[in-house]
Amino acid sequence: MKTPFKLHNIVKRYGEREVLNIDQLSIPAGNIYTILGPNGSGKSTLLRIMALLLVNDEGQLEVLGEKVIWQKGQLLRLRRQMSMVTQTSFMFQGSVYYNVAYGLRARQMSAKKVRRQVGEMLEMVGMTAYRDADARTLSGGERQKVAIARALAVNPRVLFLDEPTSNIDLASATDIENHIRQINKQRKTTIIMVTHNLFQARRLADEVMFISDGRIIEKGTAEELFSQPRDERTAAFLRGETVF
Amino acid sequence: MEILVQGLKEGFLLIWQMDAEIFDVTLLSLQVSLTALVLSALIGVPLGAALALTKVRGKQVILNTVYTLMGLPPVLAGLLVYLLLTSRGLLGQYELLFTPAAMVMAQVLLAAPIVCGLTARAVLALNQEVYDTAATLGATRRQATLSIMREARMGIIAALTTALGRVIAEVGAVMLVGGNIRWSTRVLTTSIVLETRMGNFSTAIAIGIILLTISFAINLFILTLEKRTFRYENTIQIT
Amino acid sequence: MFKKSKLTLIIGLLMIFMMSVLAGCAQEEAPDQSADQPPAAKELKLATTTSTEDSGLLDYILPEFEKDANYKVQVIAVGTGQAIEMGEAGDVDVILVHSRAAEDKFVEDGFGVDRRDVMYNDYLIIGSTEDPAGIKGEADVLKAFVAIQEKQAPFVSRGDNSGTDKKEKGIWKKAEITPEGDWYIEVGQGMGDTFRMADEKKAYTLIDRATYLALKDNYQLEPMVEGSPDLLNPYGVIPVNPEKYAHVDFEGATAFAEWLTSEKGQQMIGEFGVDEYGQALFVPDAK
Ligand SMILES: Nc1ncnc2c1ncn2[C@@H]1O[C@H](COP(=O)(O)OP(=O)(O)OP(=O)(O)O)[C@@H](O)[C@H]1O
Numbered sequence: 001m002k003t004p005f006k007l008h009n010i011v012k013r014y015g016e017r018e019v020l021n022i023d024q025l026s027i028p029a030g031n032i033y034t035i036l037g038p039n040g041s042g043k044s045t046l047l048r049i050m051a052l053l054l055v056n057d058e059g060q061l062e063v064l065g066e067k068v069i070w071q072k073g074q075l076l077r078l079r080r081q082m083s084m085v086t087q088t089s090f091m092f093q094g095s096v097y098y099n100v101a102y103g104l105r106a107r108q109m110s111a112k113k114v115r116r117q118v119g120e121m122l123e124m125v126g127m128t129a130y131r132d133a134d135a136r137t138l139s140g141g142e143r144q145k146v147a148i149a150r151a152l153a154v155n156p157r158v159l160f161l162d163e164p165t166s167n168i169d170l171a172s173a174t175d176i177e178n179h180i181r182q183i184n185k186q187r188k189t190t191i192i193m194v195t196h197n198l199f200q201a202r203r204l205a206d207e208v209m210f211i212s213d214g215r216i217i218e219k220g221t222a223e224e225l226f227s228q229p230r231d232e233r234t235a236a237f238l239r240g241e242t243v244f
Numbered sequence: 245m246e247i248l249v250q251g252l253k254e255g256f257l258l259i260w261q262m263d264a265e266i267f268d269v270t271l272l273s274l275q276v277s278l279t280a281l282v283l284s285a286l287i288g289v290p291l292g293a294a295l296a297l298t299k300v301r302g303k304q305v306i307l308n309t310v311y312t313l314m315g316l317p318p319v320l321a322g323l324l325v326y327l328l329l330t331s332r333g334l335l336g337q338y339e340l341l342f343t344p345a346a347m348v349m350a351q352v353l354l355a356a357p358i359v360c361g362l363t364a365r366a367v368l369a370l371n372q373e374v375y376d377t378a379a380t381l382g383a384t385r386r387q388a389t390l391s392i393m394r395e396a397r398m399g400i401i402a403a404l405t406t407a408l409g410r411v412i413a414e415v416g417a418v419m420l421v422g423g424n425i426r427w428s429t430r431v432l433t434t435s436i437v438l439e440t441r442m443g444n445f446s447t448a449i450a451i452g453i454i455l456l457t458i459s460f461a462i463n464l465f466i467l468t469l470e471k472r473t474f475r476y477e478n479t480i481q482i483t
Numbered sequence: 484m485f486k487k488s489k490l491t492l493i494i495g496l497l498m499i500f501m502m503s504v505l506a507g508c509a510q511e512e513a514p515d516q517s518a519d520q521p522p523a524a525k526e527l528k529l530a531t532t533t534s535t536e537d538s539g540l541l542d543y544i545l546p547e548f549e550k551d552a553n554y555k556v557q558v559i560a561v562g563t564g565q566a567i568e569m570g571e572a573g574d575v576d577v578i579l580v581h582s583r584a585a586e587d588k589f590v591e592d593g594f595g596v597d598r599r600d601v602m603y604n605d606y607l608i609i610g611s612t613e614d615p616a617g618i619k620g621e622a623d624v625l626k627a628f629v630a631i632q633e634k635q636a637p638f639v640s641r642g643d644n645s646g647t648d649k650k651e652k653g654i655w656k657k658a659e660i661t662p663e664g665d666w667y668i669e670v671g672q673g674m675g676d677t678f679r680m681a682d683e684k685k686a687y688t689l690i691d692r693a694t695y696l697a698l699k700d701n702y703q704l705e706p707m708v709e710g711s712p713d714l715l716n717p718y719g720v721i722p723v724n725p726e727k728y729a730h731v732d733f734e735g736a737t738a739f740a741e742w743l744t745s746e747k748g749q750q751m752i753g754e755f756g757v758d759e760y761g762q763a764l765f766v767p768d769a770k
C-alpha cells in the first residue's frame with residue numbers, strides 16, 4: 001500500500017508567526033502514529049493540513065500517493081478515504097443518529113444500509129441508548145464517543161484522532177483503545193492520533209513523534225522514544241516537567 | 245379608551261363581516277409582502293452566505309454597505325424605484341408605476357439587504373469546525389455549504405421574520421410607488437394612513453389590529469414550521 | 484406542544500392589546516402645555532388643512548398675528564376631516580378649514596362656536612394636453628365631468644375625504660354621476676401626491692389653485708376648466724367651544740378669528756401670492 005502521508009518542508013504561518021515547520025515526515029501505512037507535544041505546538045495544525053482542511057504556505061504534501069494540488073475533485077476523492085475526530089468533537093444540530101449518519105448520507109448510501117451501519121457504530125461505542133438524543137445535550141465524553149462512531153462509520157483508510165479520549169473515563173477509554181487497535185488490525189486503517197496521555201501513546205503507538213514550536217524534535221518507534229529519548233526536551237516532557 | 249374599544253369592536257366587525265374592501269386590502273398586503281419576502285430570500289440568503297463564506301476583495305466594504313442598506317429609509321427606497329419606473333424613467337416603458345409589482349420591487353429593495361446582512365452575520369458567527377467536520381466526513385463542497393446553512397438556520401429564520409416585519413409594516417415606499425389606489429394598490433398600512441388623515445381613528449386602529457394579527461399568525465406559522473422540521477433546538481436554561 | 488402554542492398565542496394577543504391600550508391612551512392625553520410657559524407668548528393650537536400650510540399662506544400671515552396678539556401659534560396641518568376631529572376631541576383651540584357642511588355640523592354639535600367666513604380660493608380641473616375628454620375651455624364644470632365620465636377618461640381623485648375631495652364628490656353628485664370603474668382612480672393621498680400621480684397617469688384631476696401654482700412647474704398638466712361657480716371654495720375659522728372643553732384657549736382662539744377677519748388680516752390674505760405667482764391665491768371675503 002502506498003505511503004499515506006509524505007511531508008516535505010511544510011510551513012504554515014498565521015500572519016508573521018510561523019506555527020508549523022516540518023522538514024521531513026513520512027507516515028507508513030497501517031501504522032498507529034502518535035503525535036505528542038505541548039499546547040500550541042502545532043499538533044492540530046499539522047493534522048488539519050494532512051486532512052486537507054488547511055492549505056500549507058510552503059512545501060510539498062503527498063497524500064495516499066498523490067501530490068496534493070488542492071483541486072476540488074482531488075480533495076473530495078482523498079478526503080473520502082479519511083475521517084477525523086476533531087479536538088472539540090463538534091456536533092451538528094440534531095440527533096446522535098443524524099450525526100453518525102452524516103458521512104454515510106454524504107456518500108448517498110441507502111437508508112437501510114445507513115441504519116444498519118449507524119446501529120453497529122453506536123453499539124461499538126456503547127451509545128445505542130442515545131440514538132435519538134439531542135447531540136448538543138451530550139456530556140463531553142459522550143460527545144467524543146459519538147464523534148468516534150461518526151468518524152469510523154465511513155470506514156476510512158486513514159483516521160485522525162485529535163485527543164479522542166481526553167474526556168473519557170478510564171473504562172470507556174480502554175474500550176475505545178481496544179476498538180482503535182482492532183480497527184487498525186482488521187481494516188489496516190492508518191491511525192494518526194494526537195494525545196496528551198503518555199500511557200495511551202505508549203499502549204497504542206507503533207511510532208511516536210514529538211513536536212514543539214511547530215518543529216519535530218524527535219521521532220521514532222514508541223519503544224525508542226519512551227525508553228531512550230535522545231533529546232533533552234523530549235525527556236523533560238516525558239518526565240512531566242514544564243520546560244517550554 | 246373609547247376609541248380603542250370602538251377600534252377593537254370595529255376590527256372584529258370588519259373581519260367578521262368579511263368586508264369586501266378590507267378583504268381586498270388585506271389580501272393585497274399579504275400578496276405583496278410575501279412575494280417580496282420570497283424574492284428577498286432567494287436573493288439575500290445565497291448572497292449573504294456567499295459574502296460570509298468566500299474571500300472576495302473588498303468583502304468588508306461590501307458587508308458594511310449591506311449593513312447600511314439594512315437601514316434604508318423606506319421613502320428613499322420608494323423614491324429610487326419611483327424614479328426607475330416613472331414614465332420618464334429607465335423602465336418607464338413597462339408602465340409598472342402604481343402597480344403591485346412596483347410595490348414588490350420597493351419592498352425587495354428594503355428586505356433583501358436585511359435578509360442578506362443577517363444571513364451573513366449568522367454564518368460568520370459559526371465556527372470553522374462546522375466546515376471541518378463536514379469535510380472530514382466526506383461532504384462535497386455543496387453538502388458542506390448546506391450543512392453550514394443548516395447550522396445557521398436560526399439566524400436565517402430571524403433574518404426572514406425581521407424582513408417580513410419590516411415590509412408588512414412599511415408604508416412610505418408602498419405609498420409612493422403604489423399610490424394607495426383604491427381597489428388596486430391600497431394595502432393595510434396605506435389604509436391606516438388614509439383613515440388617520442380622515443380622522444377615522446377607530447377604523448385606523450381596527451386595520452392596525454388586523455395587520456398585527458396577520459403578522460402574528462405568519463410568525464406563528466414560521467415558528468411552528470421550524471419546530472416541526474427541526475426538533476432539536478437548544479434553549480439556554482437560566483436558573 | 485399544544486400548551487406551549489396556546490401560551491404563545493395568549494402572549495401575542497396580550498402584546499397586541501397592550502399596544503392598542505397605549506395607542507388609546509395617547510389619544511386621550513389632555514393637552515396641557517401652557518402650564519409652565521412664560522406669560523410672554525401664550526401658545527395657540529391651530530388645526531388646519533394642508534392647503535393653507537403648503538401654499539405658504541400661514542408662514543406669511545402668522546408672524547404678524549403673533550406680533551399683534553402676543554401668541555405663538557402651533558400649526559397642525561392635516562386633512563379637513565382630521566382637523567375637525569381634533570377640534571371635536573378638544574386637542575386644539577381653533578380650526579381653519581374649508582368644508583362648509585362639516586363646519587356647520589361641527590358648530591351644530593356644539594364643538595365650535597362663532598364660525599366666520601375668512602376667504603375663499605378656487606379649484607380648477609387640470610389635465611394633459613391630449614385632453615381625451617375634450618373639455619379644455621369648458622365653462623361649466625358639470626358638463627366637463629359628464630364628458631370625462633362618458634369618455635371614461637382617467638380621473639385621479641384624492642379619495643381622502645379632505646375638503647378638496649368633498650368638493651369633487653359634490654360636483655359628481657350635482658352632475659348626477661356615480662364615478663366608478665378603472666378610469667376613476669381614488670388614491671387617498673394629499674394634493675401634491677395626487678397632482679404627481681395624475682401627471683404620471685396623464686389623467687384629469689381637481690386641484691386647488693394654490694397647490695397648482697406652487698407645483699405646476701414640476702409637472703406637465705395644464706388648466707382645463709376654471710372659473711365655474713361650483714369650483715369656489717370658502718374657508719371658515721371656528722374657535723373650539725370652551726363649554727365643551729374648559730382647557731381650550733378660547734380667548735386666543737377668538738383673537739385669532741378676529742384678527743383673520745380684521746381689515747389688516749384680510750388685506751394680507753388678499754396680497755399673498757401676488758409677488759410670487761402674479762396672482763392672489765386666496766380671495767378675502769370676511770363680512
Ligand atoms: N486560525 C488561526 N489564527 C491564528 N493563529 C492560529 C490559528 N489557529 C491556530 N493558531 C495558532 O497556532 C498555534 C498552533 O495551534 P494548534 O491548534 O495546532 O496547537 P496544538 O498543538 O493543537 O495545541 P493543543 O494541545 O492546545 O491542542 C497556536 O499557537 C495557535 O494559537
Ligand SMILES: [Mg+2]
Pocket residue numbers: 043044045087162
Ligand atoms: Mg490541538
